[in-house]
Amino acid sequence: xxIYVGNLSYSVRDEELRAAFEPFGQVLSAEVIFDKxxxxxxxxxxxxxxxxxxxxKAIESLNGQEFHGRELRVDASQPRSEKPAGGDRNEGHRQxxxxxxxxxxxxxxxxxxxxGFFKKIFG
Numbered sequence: 369x370x371i372y373v374g375n376l377s378y379s380v381r382d383e384e385l386r387a388a389f390e391p392f393g394q395v396l397s398a399e400v401i402f403d404k405x406x407x408x409x410x411x412x413x414x415x416x417x418x419x420x421x422x423x424x425k426a427i428e429s430l431n432g433q434e435f436h437g438r439e440l441r442v443d444a445s446q447p448r449s450e451k452p453a454g455g456d457r458n459e460g461h462r463q464x465x466x467x468x469x470x471x472x473x474x475x476x477x478x479x480x481x482x483x484g485f486f487k488k489i490f491g
Contacts, residue, residue: 369423371415373430374441376400378409388435389415393422414445 373385386398400413417423423444431442 369417369420370445371417371423371427372412372441372443372445373415374412374443375438376409376411376413376440377436377438378411380409380413380436382413384436385413385415388430389417389426392417392426392429394418 371389376385380400382398382400385400386395389395389398394417396416396418398413398415401410402408403410415426417426427442427444430440433440
């Protein structure tokens with residue numbers, strides 16, 4: 369069973385997440401999700417456990433518990449196709465960007481010399 373773990377402290381790493389779930393049964397994987405651009409934790413992760421009954425016990429036990437100074441939000445993870453509509457705050461934004469590309473302004477003609485260099489750097 370896949371388990372969503374939210375409200376994680378930004379300092380939590382995969383090994384610590386795994387260690388929190390191992391007392392409840394065999395953990396197949398534990399992953400904290402990181403932002404690719406900033407390389408900072410996004411504050412949530414996923415744990416996969418081999419046995420559904422052990423996973424449910426871990427969810428019941430850890431949901432609402434303090435972990436590294438934060439109250440965890442632990443729930444069974446749902447595949448994207450089963451999530452309720454509107455679950456992704458940015459989904460509408462992504463669609464509008466794809467469907468209506470922005471018109472770009474023509475690039476200004478480059479100014480030459482030292483004056484152009486300073487203008488480019490300092491605006």
